[in-house]
Structures are given as structure tokens and as C-alpha cells.
Amino acid sequence: MAHETCGSHITRQRGTAIGRPAAVVRRESAMLEPGQMATPPQQIKSSEIAFFDGHAASGAYDVFAPETNARLIDIFVRLSRLPGGARIADLGCGSGVFSNLLRQRGYDVTGVDLSPKLINVAQAKFPGITFLEGDIEQLPFTDASFDGVLLGGVLHHLPDPSRCAAEVARILRPGGSFVAFDPNRMNPFMYLYRDRTSPFYSATGVTKNERPILADDIAATFRAAGFRTGTEFHSGLKYRYTASAAARRLLPLYNLLDDILFRPALMTRYRSFVITHGEKLQERA
Ligand SMILES: C[S@@+](CC[C@H](N)C(=O)[O-])C[C@H]1O[C@@H](n2cnc3c(N)ncnc32)[C@H](O)[C@@H]1O
Numbered sequence: 517m518a519h520e521t522c523g524s525h526i527t528r529q530r531g532t533a534i535g536r537p538a539a540v541v542r543r544e545s546a547m548l549e550p551g552q553m554a555t556p557p558q559q560i561k562s563s564e565i566a567f568f569d570g571h572a573a574s575g576a577y578d579v580f581a582p583e584t585n586a587r588l589i590d591i592f593v594r595l596s597r598l599p600g601g602a603r604i605a606d607l608g609c610g611s612g613v614f615s616n617l618l619r620q621r622g623y624d625v626t627g628v629d630l631s632p633k634l635i636n637v638a639q640a641k642f643p644g645i646t647f648l649e650g651d652i653e654q655l656p657f658t659d660a661s662f663d664g665v666l667l668g669g670v671l672h673h674l675p676d677p678s679r680c681a682a683e684v685a686r687i688l689r690p691g692g693s694f695v696a697f698d699p700n701r702m703n704p705f706m707y708l709y710r711d712r713t714s715p716f717y718s719a720t721g722v723t724k725n726e727r728p729i730l731a732d733d734i735a736a737t738f739r740a741a742g743f744r745t746g747t748e749f750h751s752g753l754k755y756r757y758t759a760s761a762a763a764r765r766l767l768p769l770y771n772l773l774d775d776i777l778f779r780p781a782l783m784t785r786y787r788s789f790v791i792t793h794g795e796k797l798q799e800r801a
Contacts, residue, residue: 557675559725561651564673565631567723568610572633578613579669581754588697588753589617592666595746595793596693598623602663605687607652607680608670612638615645618666626662628655653679660689667696671734671792673726681741688796694738696792700749701728703788705774709763720760731790743794749787751778 580588598604600622606615609627611634618625619642627647629635638647650656652670665684671677684694699706706728708716735745752775755767763770778787 563724568631569633581756592695598664604664606666657687665694672698685741690798693795699728700790745794748791750789751787
């Protein structure tokens with residue numbers, strides 16, 4: 517994998533130590549035989565790269581409608597509280613859609629993705645932005661070299677997000693912030709269609725690594741890595757594309773139901789997307 521050196525803040529570095537929240541480790545340990553040690557699950561990089569390289573070739577991988585992309589960027593600006601000119605790493609940038617929207621808001625953006633072909637697509641579409649092939653769990657940046665991080669739909673591709681949380685903490689300056697969005701396992705549609713334990717699970721259009729997230733687990737993981745965290749739940753984020761042709765026909769109905777059913781405050785925790793955000797605390801003594 518090629519890791520370019522591009523600007524003084526970018527070098528090749530190994531990932532840092534991992535702090536896994538006790539609640540998550542307890543849940544995993546409960547499934548072990550007596551005496552067996554809990555091994556954190558690993559992302560299968562080859563599956564991830566093959567899947568997203570395939571999408572780059574098909575040219576059909578910007579999943580959200582343009583108004584939803586704009587809404588997600590508004591959420592990033594509001595929750596990160598970072599001014600124009602701030603240095604932002606868009607981690608898991610895919611074809612660079614969000615990197616470009618962040619740049620349009622005046623940020624100094626660098627995109628990183630595991631898929632070399634998506635990085636090529638992004639670089640060809642947006643030549644004014646630096647895009648690097650790289651792994652979120654082992655980022656090619658020096659410590660404290662960014663003010664903000666966007667994790668756009670990528671945490672749920674990491675069976676153990678604690679390595680990524682440690683890397684985000686490492687590359688952010690103290691007081692820097694991250695914003696992440698991911699599908700919510702507590703949402704009935706996301707659970708039924710996209711969780712492996714559901715009888716209606718569909719493996720079409722998803723990688724072996726991904727699973728909708730539990731908001732409290734993700735927040736705990738980032739707190740353990742040294743962040744003050746917050747969580748929001750959003751619905752009405754409209755999909756433009758899904759890999760299954762049958763599901764594509766149902767998209768307008770899904771988009772409508774997702775928008776209407778989860779509006780009442782009572783339904784907040786069941787909305788389809790979890791937004792996790794956090795501010796890196798000052799270094800611990
Ligand atoms: C669901 S896509 C989201 C792409 C883009 N952020 C968006 O929202 O349109 C997830 C992206 O994360 C990338 N990805 C998955 N695992 C990664 C890793 N370990 N390091 C870097 N990128 C990764 C994939 O290649 C893919 O482009």
C-alpha cells in the first residue's frame with residue numbers, strides 16, 4: 517500500500533495503544549469458554565478493499581442524496597465548532613464527496629481511504645484536495661496534526677473501533693474534535709435489513725466487516741480514548757442508492773417512513789443514524 521508524504525504533518529506512523537471500554541469487553545467475554553482470553557475482532561482489510569474497489573469501478577457509490585450530504589456537513593460544522601481554515605482529516609473518505617463539501621466550507625481537508633481505487637476516483641474528481649491511501653487503524657500522520665476529524669459512515673466497518681479511536685485521539689490536537697455518523701442497530705429497519713443476527717439480514721451491498729452500531733458502545737470507546745463525547749440520533753437522511761435492485765425500488769417508501777415514523781421525541785433513540793461527536797481532552801498527567 518502506498519503512503520505518500522504530503523505536507524509536514526504527514527508521516528508514516530504505527531497505531532497506538534488500545535483502551536477498550538469495560539462494558540464492551542464484558543459483553544464479549546461473556547461469550548467465551550472458561551480460561552479463554554478475549555481477542556478483539558479484526559477488520560478483514562482484503563474484503564473491505566475488494567468491495568470498495570469494486571464500487572469505484574462501477575462508478576455507483578455515493579449513497580446519500582445531495583441534500584442529505586449538505587445536512588451532514590451542517591451537523592459536522594455545528595458539532596465540531598471548528599472555524600474555516602481548520603485542518604480536517606476525512607477518514608474513510610470514499611470518493612471524496614464529503615471532503616469536497618468540507619473544502620467548500622473553507623476547511624483545509626485531507627482525505628484518507630483504504631480503497632486505492634476510490635482514492636483514485638476522489639483525486640481525479642477533486643484535484644485541489646490531498647487524498648491518501650491509508651488505514652484508519654494506522655494513520656500516516658504525525659501526532660496532533662489536525663483540528664478535526666470526520667468519520668463518515670466508517671466506524672461501523674470496524675469490528676473493534678478502539679484502534680481507530682486511539683488513532684483519532686493521536687492525530688488530533690488537544691481540544692480538537694471529531695464527528696462520526698453510522699447506522700443505528702436500535703433502528704428497526706437497520707437491524708432487520710443489516711444486522712447479521714436478524715432473520716431478514718441481506719448481505720447484498722455490504723462488506724463482511726460491517727454491522728450497525730450501538731451508540732453507547734461507540735461513545736464509551738471514544739471516552740476510553742480520551743474524549744468528552746456526545747450523541748445525537750437522526751432520521752430522514754435520504755438514500756439515493758442501494759446495491760440491491762429490489763431494495764432500490766423500495767427506497768422512496770423507506771425514505772418516507774424513516775422520515776415520519778421516528779420524528780416523535782419518544783422515538784429518538786430508534787432513529788436510523790447515530791451521530792457521535794467528541795472533543796479531545798487535554799493530555800492526561
Ligand atoms: C460507507 S463508505 C463511506 C464513504 C464516505 N465517507 C461517504 O460517506 O460517502 C466507508 C468507507 O470507509 C472506507 N474504509 C473502511 N475501512 C477503512 C479503514 N480501515 N481505513 C480507511 N478507510 C476505510 C471504505 O473503503 C469506504 O470508502
